[in-house]
Amino acid sequence: MDKVIEKKKFNRKTIIIMVAAIVFIALVAYGYRLSLNKVYRVEADKITLSKVEYGDFEDVVLLNASVVPLTSVIVSSSEGGTVAQIFTENGSFVKEGTPLLRIANPNALASYTSSETSITEQINQLRKVRLDLEQNQRVMLQDMMDIDNKLRSATRKFKADSILFERKVITREEFTMSSQDYDYYKGRKSLLQQAIKQENQSRGMQLQQIESSIGRMNESLELIRQNIENMTIKAPVSGRLSSYDPVIGKSYSANEMLGKIDVLQGYKLQAGVDEYYINRVKEGQSAHCEFDGQTYKLKVNKVIPEVTAGQFQVEMVFDGKAPENLRRGLSMQTKLTLSDNSKSLLLSQGQFFQSTGGNWVFVEKDGKATKRNVKIGRKNYLYYEVLEGLQKGENVVTSSYDLFNQYDMLEITK
CATH class of the missing domain: 2.40.420 (conserved putative lor/sdh protein from methanococcus maripaludis s2 fold)
Structure with missing residues (x-):
C-alpha cells in the first residue's frame, strides 16, 4: 500500500528568506532607534x-587661607594734599604718636589761618563786651555807695530837724528841706536798687552767652589747630607699618588710606569661600590647619556675606594655642567643617x-x-x-x- 508523504511547511529556501527578513527588520529598528537617540x-x-x-x-570645605593680624588700623589723612616729607618706611615698628609723613596743602592751610584770625578777633570782641559789663557794674555799685552815704546824712539831719522842729528851734521851711532831702535820697536808692537788680539779671544772661560763645569759638580754634597739626600724619597705635608706599609729591585725597598698622597681638586667617556655601557657613563653625607638621584648631569668627568674583570672605581665629613664627601673608590650607560626617x-x-x-x-x-x-x-x-x-x-x-x-x-x- 502506498504511504502518503506530507509536504514540509518550511523548506530551506523559505527559512533563509525569513531569517533575512528578521535581520532586515532588526537593522531597520536599530537604525530607527539611533535616529531617535x-x-x-x-x-x-x-x-x-x-x-x-x-x-x-x-x-568640609578646603580653603586657601592667608595669615593676617588680629587687628589692623588704617592710617589716613583727614585733609588731602601732597606728600612733603616722609619720616619712616614700610615694615617699620612704630609707637603711637610717631610721625610718619607730612602732607602739604597750601590752600587748606591759608583757609585755616584766616579762620583762626577771624575767630580770635571775635573772641577779643566778646571779652571786651564782658569787660564793659563788669565796668558798668562797678559804676552802679559806686553810685549805690554814694547814694547810701547821702541817704545816711539826710536821715541823720531829718531825724535831728524833726526834734528841733517839735521844739520850735528851727523853722518849718528848714524842716521841710530836710524832709525833702531824706525822701529824695530814699527814692533814689530804691530806683537804683531796681536798676541794679535788672542789670544783674541782664548781665548774668549776657555773661553766660558770652562764655558759651567763647567756649565754642575756642573749640573751633582747637579744631583748626588740630587740623593743621594733622597735616603731619602720626601713628594712631603702636605696631608694624604695612601697605605703606608714599612718594614725595604724591597726591592723596581726604581720608584716603596711606597705609596700615598691624597691632602685634596675634594673627587670624582670612579666606575666600565659594558662594555655593554662603548659606552654610556660620560663625562658630570649627576648622583646622597644619603648620610645621602640627594640626591647629580654628573657629569661624566672622562671615562677610558680600560676594565678589564668586566668593565671600570668612575670618577664622585660633581656638587654643596658635602656631609660632606666623607672619602676615603666609598661605595655609585650611579645612572648614560644615557638619558631622555621614x-x-x-x-x-x-x-x-x-x-x-x-x-x-x-x-x-x-x-x-x-x-x-x-x-x-x-x-x-x-x-x-x-x-x-x-x-x-x-x-x-x-x-x-x-x-x-x-x-x-x-x-x-x-
Whole structure:
C-alpha cells in the first residue's frame, strides 16, 4: 500500500528568506532607534569615568587661607594734599604718636589761618563786651555807695530837724528841706536798687552767652589747630607699618588710606569661600590647619556675606594655642567643617557639574553611556553627595560635557 508523504511547511529556501527578513527588520529598528537617540562617539582616553562609592561623606570645605593680624588700623589723612616729607618706611615698628609723613596743602592751610584770625578777633570782641559789663557794674555799685552815704546824712539831719522842729528851734521851711532831702535820697536808692537788680539779671544772661560763645569759638580754634597739626600724619597705635608706599609729591585725597598698622597681638586667617556655601557657613563653625607638621584648631569668627568674583570672605581665629613664627601673608590650607560626617553615596567631583548643574549625568555600561537624571546634595573638596538616581558601583562620566551635552548617548571607543 502506498504511504502518503506530507509536504514540509518550511523548506530551506523559505527559512533563509525569513531569517533575512528578521535581520532586515532588526537593522531597520536599530537604525530607527539611533535616529531617535542622538549618539556621540568619543574615545575612552578623552573622558574620565568615576565609580559611585558608598562611604563617609566628610562635609568640609578646603580653603586657601592667608595669615593676617588680629587687628589692623588704617592710617589716613583727614585733609588731602601732597606728600612733603616722609619720616619712616614700610615694615617699620612704630609707637603711637610717631610721625610718619607730612602732607602739604597750601590752600587748606591759608583757609585755616584766616579762620583762626577771624575767630580770635571775635573772641577779643566778646571779652571786651564782658569787660564793659563788669565796668558798668562797678559804676552802679559806686553810685549805690554814694547814694547810701547821702541817704545816711539826710536821715541823720531829718531825724535831728524833726526834734528841733517839735521844739520850735528851727523853722518849718528848714524842716521841710530836710524832709525833702531824706525822701529824695530814699527814692533814689530804691530806683537804683531796681536798676541794679535788672542789670544783674541782664548781665548774668549776657555773661553766660558770652562764655558759651567763647567756649565754642575756642573749640573751633582747637579744631583748626588740630587740623593743621594733622597735616603731619602720626601713628594712631603702636605696631608694624604695612601697605605703606608714599612718594614725595604724591597726591592723596581726604581720608584716603596711606597705609596700615598691624597691632602685634596675634594673627587670624582670612579666606575666600565659594558662594555655593554662603548659606552654610556660620560663625562658630570649627576648622583646622597644619603648620610645621602640627594640626591647629580654628573657629569661624566672622562671615562677610558680600560676594565678589564668586566668593565671600570668612575670618577664622585660633581656638587654643596658635602656631609660632606666623607672619602676615603666609598661605595655609585650611579645612572648614560644615557638619558631622555621614554615610552616603559618593561621586568624585568633575567638570560635568558646570554643564548639568548636577541634574543629570552620563552613566556608562558596556561601552555606552546614557543620560540619567540624578539628584546631587552636598559637596566637599573631593566628592558630591548622591541623593537619587545612582547606585553603588556604577560608572559615571565626570569630565567635561561641553562637547556632547546636547547628545543622548555616548559610544565610547578604545
